[in-house]
Each structure stands twice: as C-alpha cells, then as structure tokens.
Amino acid sequence: MEEAAKLLEMQDITVTFPGVKALSNVSFDLKYGEVHALVGENGAGKSTLIKVLIGVEKSETGEIRIQGKKTVIHNPLDASREKIAAVFQQLSQIPYLTVSENIFLSKSDSSFLLNRNKMNRFTAEILSKYNIAQIKPTDVIAELSTAKRQLSEIIKAISIAPRILVLDEPTSALTEAEAEQLYNIIRELKSEGVGIIYISHRMNELELLADRVTVLRDGACIGTKDMKDITMQDLVNLMVGRNVDLYDKRESPAIDYASAEKMLEVKHVSGGMFKDISFDLYKGEILGIAGLLGSGRSELMDILFGITKVTAGEIWIDGKQAKINSVNDAMDYGIALIPESRHTQGLILIHSISDNISLPVIKRFQKGLFLKHAQKNKFAAEMIKKYNIKTNSPLKIVNFLSGGNQQKVVVSKWLSTDPKVLIIDEPTAGIDVTSKAEIHRLISDLTKAGVSVIMISSEMPELLAHSDRVMIMNDYRLVGMLEKTDQQAIMQVIMKDKAKNTKAIVKGGVNYVN
Secondary structure, three states: OOOOOOOEEEEEEEEEEOOEEEEEEEEEEEEEEOEEEOOOOOOOOOOHHHHHHHHOOOOOOOOOEEOOOEOOOOOHHHHHHHOOEEEEEOOOOOOOHHHHHHHHHOOOHHHHHHHHHHHHHHHHHHHHHHOOOOOOOOOHHHHOOOOHHHHHHHHHHHOOOOOOEEEOOOOOOOOOHHHHHHHHHHHHHOOOOOOEEEOOOOHHHHHHOEEEEEEOOOOOEEEEHHHHHHHHHHHEEEEEEEEOOOOOOOOOOOOOOOOOOEEEEEEEEEEEEEEEEEEEEOOOOOOEEOOOEEEEEEEHHHOOOOOOOOOOOEEEOOOOEOOOOOOHHHHOOEEEEEEEOOHHHHHOOOOOOOHHHHHHHHHHHOOOOOOOOOHHHHHHHHHHHHOOOOOOOOOOHHHOHHHHHHHHHHEEEEOOOOOOOEEEEEEOOOOOOHHHHHHHHHHHHHHHHHOOEEEEOOOHHHHHEEEEEEEEEEOOOEEEEEEEOHHHHHHHHHHHHHHHHHHHHHOOOOOOOO
C-alpha cells in the first residue's frame, strides 16, 4: 500500500559539475495529494534535483519512477507530457505578451492557434476557478507588478492540469493576502490528488502547508521527516548543520523621537497615485513599511528615488531641501534603493559581479572613453570580501550565483555609494536562513554607523523583528505609525481603514489618495 501511494520516486540521483558534486545519491519521493517540502541552504542541491525531474539536467546514476513506472525524461517537453509543471523563482515569461498568450506559448493544441477569444476564455476560467480577480487574461505581463507576474506564472503551470507541481519560492514576491490565495490553490490541488514539491525558505509556510519535508545539505540527503514530528528550529538546524536563530530580534538603542535627528522628511508630497504624503525617518532608524496588495509600498519608494516625479510638497534630507527629479538626483542626495526583484530590477544577470557592483559608481573607473578594468575588478574584490559573497572570482557571471549571493551583490552594489538613506524592498526574499541572518546583521551594522533604513517586507516576522517603527499603508495612503507593535495590531489598523473607506463609498464616494 505504501508503494502504491507513491506518485513519484527519484532514486540515487547523482549530478556532477566541473569540480563540484551537486547531488550525491539523493533519493526523494512524492505521494498523491501531498505537499512535500524540499529544503536546504542555497547551493544544497534543491534546484539541481528539480532540473533532473524536468529534464534540464541528467543524472549519472539512479532512475525516476512515475506511478510506479520507470520514466526517462530527456527534456522539459517530456516532463510536460508526463504532466510535470514547475514554477521557478526566476520567472520565465515573455513580458510583452498577455497572460493568456504566455499560457499558450507551450501548448500544442492547434484548436487554440491564434484564437485569442478561446485562449482568453480558457484563461478566465482558470483565474475564476482559483478566485484570482486581480489578473485579467488580456493583461500584458510587463505592465503587471512582480506579485501579479508570480501569480500568473503559477496559473500557467496549473493550466496543463499537472499531476506533479513544483513550486520554487512561490511567495517570495507575494503579500500575505496573495500568499493566502496561493495556499488556497494548493489545498484545492491537493484535494484533486496533485502531488506538490514545495521549496521555500519561509519556515512558517512549511509548517502551514507541508505534510513531509526532505532536507538537503551540500548535495546530500540529510533525511525525510513528517512535518508534525519536527520543530521549525530543529529543521533549520538540520539545514545548516548548527544552531541558527530563525528571527533573532535586532538589538537597537531606544530612539527618543522627541529629540532624535531627522535624516529624511517627507512633507505633503504628491506624485503618481499619491497625494499629500508626510512622514519622517530618523538617523540610525529602521522604518518598516507594511501593507497589503495595492497599498503602494514600493510605489512610494519610487517617488523618493526619483523614478516617479514629485508634483507637490517637499523632501528634506539631512536638514537640506532636496530637489529630486531623477535617479541621479536621488543618488547625489545620498539615497540608495535595493529593489524588490533582484532578477529584473537589481542585477544585469548576464554580466559579471564586478560589472554589477561597480555600476552605480562607474565614473570612479573611467578614464576618458575607457574603463580602468583592473581598478574596477580590485574594487569589486574588496566588496566581495567585505560582504562575504561566495565566489571564486569578481569576473563570475552573476546568474551563476545562488540567490543569497545574488542578493549580497545587489546590497554591496548600492552600499558602494555610501548612502545616508537606504531603501531596501524585500531584503531577504527567496534566500536561505544563513544569508538572511547575514543581511539582517549588515542592515543593523549600517544603522549603528548612522545610516537610516526604510525596509519593506512581506514577511511579517522579519518586519517586526528588525523595525524600530512600522508605517502602515493602505490604498496609496499612510494610515498608521506604530512602535513596539505586532501583526494583529497592524492588521487591525488596515482593516479599520478599509472598513471606513468601504462605508464612505456606500455613502457616495471616497478619495483613495487623500
């Protein structure tokens, strides 16, 4: 009975890259209607195991069995025929096509060929089935937020009616409300007998969703456990091989806001979808920003960084009024922005670590029309050492780094500008617990040196553990500012504001940006 319950078996999988054994005789199985978490630090071998499953990598040993039958998967098309779908952290969409066009790119059913009405109806049915109202079949991918792109990629995978679904960091760009939508989709798929392989560094998700968990470390399988039989702390310790605190609360000196020095003052600023926004950021403070989908968290940072034009109001930095009309202006005033998506906004993936790190300060290495490459590479090597980026050369292409090390490249790239104000959007999305701890320590050290930080995070435990204050946003407005708060208090502020606006709409309309 136990054998019959197995939908997938991967036995003794071994993959070797030049000088590195990525996987060493790893075995993994998946049952019908199960969520089986696959966890480990960046570089543990998770992605390689999945690439073997979908035919991107070849195993030197062992075999794959699907529904008890030995199956050879030569390429992703074979995987699709076997009803295996995968959603990776780095999305694989064509940005200037619509949601439905992206879904049908890989479909061979000629009945859909150029029949956009039929394609749109099919896509609309899937979106409706899983209650995803914020995306339309005709939406162009490039015009969607990162979170909506992530949801549309998940819908694309579901559209083939998979029996095996791989989700790799699926909530890394999602707010809590959107993540809850995904959880409901997963529960629905489980009820239909779909087996789900779930990769995530968010421990609370594993506890919520997973039936079993398999731990990989350094290319080897450390073990498989029922989730009910292991604590989150023990799971983290298995992943890293030592004791690591999940959310080690930041220790920071208490800020006397009555007398503290203001590093940033936003006074009655309007721009984009915002109207009359005011708040302050103090020297050495971490100001967290919380809000649901559509609250305007990242869009507000675009105003501060010169991406969106200020149409009214004033911005003051370090006691001086700042005229920010472009990104270069923002940088000149000492503002740096580490964006939400390192893949699409933070890095040039096909370029080297050296190229990426030096980009904001490239003028330092210019001599006429030429670059002083030796000096640029030396500078990059110093930053690599300073921020503990794991690589054998500054010339290594960024795309070949783990997620955690890619994030460190983005961080070091912007810290090379010596900012007074650091805006960091989703600082640890999709990176392992060790890299998270390093990023958190780095941010804390920056504040001790007087840098002021604005931190946006959809991971509420992270936001609460590391913020001095939390600024709450809803519908492109600031609706609260809390100290020493918790998740319940934050949600109460948001829900109270939503209820107030809903009541106002019923009475005859409300201005959402007042």
